[in-house]
Each structure stands twice: as C-alpha cells, then as structure tokens.
Amino acid sequence: MNSLTGALNQLLRQLDGPFPxxxxxxxxxxxxxxxxxxxxxxxxASQWLWPQFYWQQRDGVEELAALGAVRRFSSLAAARDFLTAEQGGALMRVCGLNTFDPGQGSLFVPRLLWRHRGDEITLTLTLYSEHSLQQDALVARRFLRRLVAPQPLVAMTGECLEERHLPDREGWHSMITRALDAIIAGDMEKVVLARASDLRFSCHLSPGSLLAASRAVNRGCYHFFMAFNEGSAFLGSSPERLWRRRGLAxxxxxxxxTVAGDDDDGRAAHLARWLLNDEKNQYENSLVVEDICQRLEGAASVTDIAEARIVRLRNVQHLRRDIEARLAQPDDALCLQRLQPTAAVAGLPREAARRFIEQVETFDREWYAGSAGWLSVDDSEFCVSLRSARVQEDRLRLYAGAGIVAGSVPDAEWQEIENKAAGLRSLLFSSGR
Structure with missing residues (x-):
C-alpha cells in the first residue's frame, strides 16, 4: 500500500500513458x-477545488470524500441514466444532494474519490470526456498537481452578531394553530413544519470545521458536507436513513x-420508556410506517417491519422502525420518487401536507429535508438531510422541524425544534446558549 502522497504520485504516473x-x-x-x-x-476541506462532498455512514463503516466534477447532474434521474449508459465504470459513484423537491438535485461524478471502508482507504481517479480523453487526461494532471497537504480543522472563534428565527415564537404558535385547524377539518392527518434560524458572525465560517465538531459529538448520525464553491456549503448530522440499496435489497x-435526551443514563431511560408508551408519538410513527409501505407498492415487496426501538442521540431520542423490502428493479430514481419526502419530514397525505407547507412556511427549504448520499450501478445509500445548516460566508442558516398531529401543543413543539437545532447550534457558542 501507499501513503496518500505516494498514491497521488502513482495516479500522476498513470496519466503518462497515451490516451485517444x-x-x-x-x-x-x-x-x-x-x-x-x-x-x-x-x-x-483543505483543498481549493470544488465541488466538495463528504459523507460518513452513521455506523461509521464507510466514509467518502469526493473532489472535483467530471460530470454534473441536476437530478438523480439524470445521474441514474448516466450510470446505466456507462456500465463499464464499475468503480464509478455519483455523489451529492437532492432538494426537498425530489425532482431537483446537485450531484456529480467526482474527479477524485477518497473512500475509507474497514481498514482500507482507496483513491479512484476518473477521466471522462464526450470529445477527447486525451485532453481530459491533461486536465486531470493539472487537477492532481493543485492538491495541497491537509491542514487541521480548527474550532470556529467568531462572535455571533445577530440571530433571528423564521418564524419567531409568536409566528410558530400561529402556524401550529392553523395546522391543527386543518387536521381537525380533515384536510390532512399530519404535517411537518420547520423553522429556519439565521445567524450572522464576525468572520467567515468554516463549514468543514463545523461539521468536524458535529461529527465528534453527534454519534449515531450520518455526517454530510457539500461545498458548492469557496463561500457556499450545506452540511448536517442526520440520524435518519432514507434508503440503502444493495442490488435489489x-x-x-x-x-x-421524539422526546428530549439527557446526559444522565437513568433519566434518559425514563424518557425513553415514556416515548415507547406515548400514544401520540406511537401514532405519529405508525403513520410514517403505513405511508412508506403504501408508497412502495408496485415498486417493491415489503419483507419485514421491525418493532419500534429507541434511537438515543445527543439532545433528543427518537422512535425508529426498520423496513426491509425487495425491489422489482434496481432503480434509485424510483426509490427517491417513492420515498422522498417521507411523512417524517412532510406529512400525510403527502401532497396535502406539501401544499400546506408551501402556504405557511416563510422560507424555502432548499436542501433541508431532502437527501444526501451516493449511488452506483450496484448499490446506493442516502440519508435524509436533517439537523442541517446552510453556510454563506459569514452567515449560517440552521433548520429544524416538528411533526404536527392532532393533540400537538405549540409550546412543546417549539421546545422540540429547539432541542433538534441544538445539535449544531450549541457548537457555535462556548457557553452552549
């Protein structure tokens, strides 16, 4: 095996060969x-090349870092079609994000893919051209020569100068009241409403450093990071898998x-027992299970639904039920269309809930509650892009949402989104305020 420097030099030598x-x-x-x-x-995060995409599986079994793009896609369906046409690219993966609207995305075939799985790190360099592979080899050589040695990711030290919520607490109460009225009227069973929190700092933010800090404390989460250019990135630490595909499985x-978490194991266990037996939360989870099973009809056969169990995170605890199915065909675009957005991030019925969200929310969700991950011909995995933030130079937008069903209490739901946002927000302030 090689050191990282040795591996990059080996790739450079492989570019010396003739190309058509x-x-x-x-x-x-x-x-x-x-x-x-x-x-x-x-x-x-040390490189001055874009796009950049980082993704770590929540069990820590796989880590990807993708740099540069040889081909970009504005939807997962377009990426799927490209992979199908290029069956010869056995090592090829497409990485990136899908917006809350699953028809839109930002995905790419990386020029260089760093992959850590088990006790092995691999680097895959891709050349692709619709005109001249010889010319693309020259571009790839220049790309590799621009790589720099990695630098430590240091903690952010800037001061928060301004913070505001969209909506504020009064607006949140009004929005929840409207949602409960619509639920009572029978317009929908559930809707997931979100809040955006805009913060401005005294310095430009380092999205890589923020994600590194989140990764260190938010265990049991997928960690993802997409830097579109020098000043713009989206990142998060999400507990939720959208799907994993291995062939047809x-x-x-x-x-x-959801219930609050606690550092004390005894109090956390008491809260977990309450969550497992709470009628409102059990009902909310069962709605999501039922919705997923219905939406998979015709595309996959459900083979197993596990019992509900507790997922304990840093600030909150959740109910989770795993669902196993077998696909009729290995189509990731179909998986996205059927599964996103889930009832856990939109509501039920899905279209009624989405229309309500469009009417009452005062900001564009963009990448929030979409998905982050990768796909290849043989397999794929995406997480739901929750517990997330958008970075624009010295500004940060944090997102958090709560599921509203009959019996929801506005103050309790406000506290829930405070707990969820704290997963990233508390990392920005030494006091954790």
Whole structure:
C-alpha cells in the first residue's frame, strides 16, 4: 500500500500513458495505508477545488470524500441514466444532494474519490470526456498537481452578531394553530413544519470545521458536507436513513416520535420508556410506517417491519422502525420518487401536507429535508438531510422541524425544534446558549 502522497504520485504516473483523441471513460484505482493518514473531511476541506462532498455512514463503516466534477447532474434521474449508459465504470459513484423537491438535485461524478471502508482507504481517479480523453487526461494532471497537504480543522472563534428565527415564537404558535385547524377539518392527518434560524458572525465560517465538531459529538448520525464553491456549503448530522440499496435489497425506516435526551443514563431511560408508551408519538410513527409501505407498492415487496426501538442521540431520542423490502428493479430514481419526502419530514397525505407547507412556511427549504448520499450501478445509500445548516460566508442558516398531529401543543413543539437545532447550534457558542 501507499501513503496518500505516494498514491497521488502513482495516479500522476498513470496519466503518462497515451490516451485517444476521442470520447471515453477511464478510471484508475490505488490503495492507501490508513495508518497515520488524515481523515477524509480534513483532506477535503483543505483543498481549493470544488465541488466538495463528504459523507460518513452513521455506523461509521464507510466514509467518502469526493473532489472535483467530471460530470454534473441536476437530478438523480439524470445521474441514474448516466450510470446505466456507462456500465463499464464499475468503480464509478455519483455523489451529492437532492432538494426537498425530489425532482431537483446537485450531484456529480467526482474527479477524485477518497473512500475509507474497514481498514482500507482507496483513491479512484476518473477521466471522462464526450470529445477527447486525451485532453481530459491533461486536465486531470493539472487537477492532481493543485492538491495541497491537509491542514487541521480548527474550532470556529467568531462572535455571533445577530440571530433571528423564521418564524419567531409568536409566528410558530400561529402556524401550529392553523395546522391543527386543518387536521381537525380533515384536510390532512399530519404535517411537518420547520423553522429556519439565521445567524450572522464576525468572520467567515468554516463549514468543514463545523461539521468536524458535529461529527465528534453527534454519534449515531450520518455526517454530510457539500461545498458548492469557496463561500457556499450545506452540511448536517442526520440520524435518519432514507434508503440503502444493495442490488435489489432495499432498507428504509420510519424515524418519527421524539422526546428530549439527557446526559444522565437513568433519566434518559425514563424518557425513553415514556416515548415507547406515548400514544401520540406511537401514532405519529405508525403513520410514517403505513405511508412508506403504501408508497412502495408496485415498486417493491415489503419483507419485514421491525418493532419500534429507541434511537438515543445527543439532545433528543427518537422512535425508529426498520423496513426491509425487495425491489422489482434496481432503480434509485424510483426509490427517491417513492420515498422522498417521507411523512417524517412532510406529512400525510403527502401532497396535502406539501401544499400546506408551501402556504405557511416563510422560507424555502432548499436542501433541508431532502437527501444526501451516493449511488452506483450496484448499490446506493442516502440519508435524509436533517439537523442541517446552510453556510454563506459569514452567515449560517440552521433548520429544524416538528411533526404536527392532532393533540400537538405549540409550546412543546417549539421546545422540540429547539432541542433538534441544538445539535449544531450549541457548537457555535462556548457557553452552549
């Protein structure tokens, strides 16, 4: 195996070979010795090349860092079609985000993919051109020569100068009241309403450093990061899987029902027992399970629905039920269309809830409550982009949402979104205020 520097030099040497002045696809694969090497996030955030995409599986079994784009897609369906057409690219993965509206996304085939799985790190360099593979090899050589040594990700030290909520607490109460009236009227069974919190700081923010801090304390979460350019990024630490596909085997889940967490194990266990037996939260979770099963009809056969269990996170605890299914065909675009947005981030019925969200929310969700992940010909995995934030230079927008059903109490739901937002927000202030 090679050091990271040795692996990159090996890739450069492989670009010395002749390439045709014709369209084509080539991929080069080298292994790296994990011991002593920086993690993928530190390496990625140190580079002055974009786009950048980082993703870590919530069980820690896989970590991806993708840099540069040889092909971009504005939807997952377009990415799926490209992968299907380029069956020869066995090592090829498409990485990126889907917006809350599943028809839109920002995904790309990375020029360089850093992958850590088990005790192995691999680097995959991709050449692709619709005109000249020879010319793209020259572009790839210049790309590799621009890479820099990774720098440590340091904690943010800026001061928060301004903070406001969209909506504020009074507006939140009004929005919840409208939602409860619509539920009582029979317009919908559930709607998930969100709040955006805009913060302005005295310095430009480092999204890589913020995610590194979140990754260190928010265990049991997917961690994701997409830097579109030098000043703009979206990141988060989400507990929820949207789906995982291995061939035709599909795994998804209902993550709905929430109670506060606690550092004390005894108090946390008491809250967890309450959550497992609370009628309102059990009902909310069952709605999501039922919705997922209905939406998979015709595309997959459900083979197992697990019993509800507690997922304990840093600031909150959730009810989760795993759902196993077998797809009729390995179509990730179909998975996205059927599963996003789930009832856990939109509501039921889905279209009625989405229309209500469009009417009452005062901001565009964009990437929030969409999905982040990767796909290949053989498999794929996406998480729901929750517990997330959008970074624009010295400004940060935090997102949090709560599921509203009959019996919801506005003050309790406000406290729920405060608890959820705290997963990232508390990292910005030394006092945790």
């Amino acid at each position: 002045e014709a369209p084509g696809l080539r991929q080069f694969y080298v292994t790296v010795t994990p011991e002593g090497e920086p993690d993928g996030l530190a390496w990625l 599909l795994t998804t889940e209902a993550l709905a029902g």
